[in-house]
Amino acid sequence: xxxxxxxxxxxxxxxxxxxxxxxxxxxxxxxxxxxxxxxxxxxxxxxxxxxxxxxxxxxxxxxxxxxxxxxxxxxxxxxxxxxxxxxxxxxxxxxxxxxxxxxxxxxxxxxxxxxxxxxxxxxxxxxxxxx
Numbered sequence: 001x002x003x004x005x006x007x008x009x010x011x012x013x014x015x016x017x018x019x020x021x022x023x024x025x026x027x028x029x030x031x032x033x034x035x036x037x038x039x040x041x042x043x044x045x046x047x048x049x050x051x052x053x054x055x056x057x058x059x060x061x062x063x064x065x066x067x068x069x070x071x072x073x074x075x076x077x078x079x080x081x082x083x084x085x086x087x088x089x090x091x092x093x094x095x096x097x098x099x100x101x102x103x104x105x106x107x108x109x110x111x112x113x114x115x116x117x118x119x120x121x122x123x124x125x126x127x128x129x130x131x
Contacts (some may be wrong), residue, residue, distance in 0.1 A: 007033060009086055016089065018071050030089065031066050038062045045101045052062050054108055061104065062097055069093045073076060 018026040
C-alpha cells in the first residue's frame with residue numbers, strides 16, 4: 001500500500017467538501033489516506049491474538065464507517081462561543097472507530113463463548129451418584 005503524505009487541515013477540509021458533494025475521487029482519496037489510521041487504532045485497542053483472528057473483518061467493516069463519517073463531518077463546526085473550530089478528520093472519527101472495535105470484539109468473543117461445548121467424554125468415568 002503506498003504511503004500518502006499527511007494532509008494539512010486546509011487540504012483535508014477541501015477534500016471533505018468535494019467528497020460531500022459526491023465526487024468519488026475525493027471520497028476514495030480520503031478513505032485511502034485514513035486506512036493506516038484505522039489499522040493503528042485496531043492495533044492500539046485489540047490484543048494480538050484478537051487481531052490475528054478478527055483483524056481483517058475489523059478493517060473491512062471500519063471502512064464503511066469512514067464512508068459514513070465523510071458525509072456527516074461538519075465543515076462549519078463551531079464551539080459554544082460561536083467560533084469556527086475546524087477539526088481534523090482523524091480526530092472526528094477516532095472515538096467511533098474505537099467504539100466499533102471494542103463492540104465488535106465483545107460480540108465475537110461472546111458468540112465464541114456461546115458455541116463452547118464441553119468434552120463430555122472426559123466426564124464418563126465419574127458415575128458417582130450425588131446424595
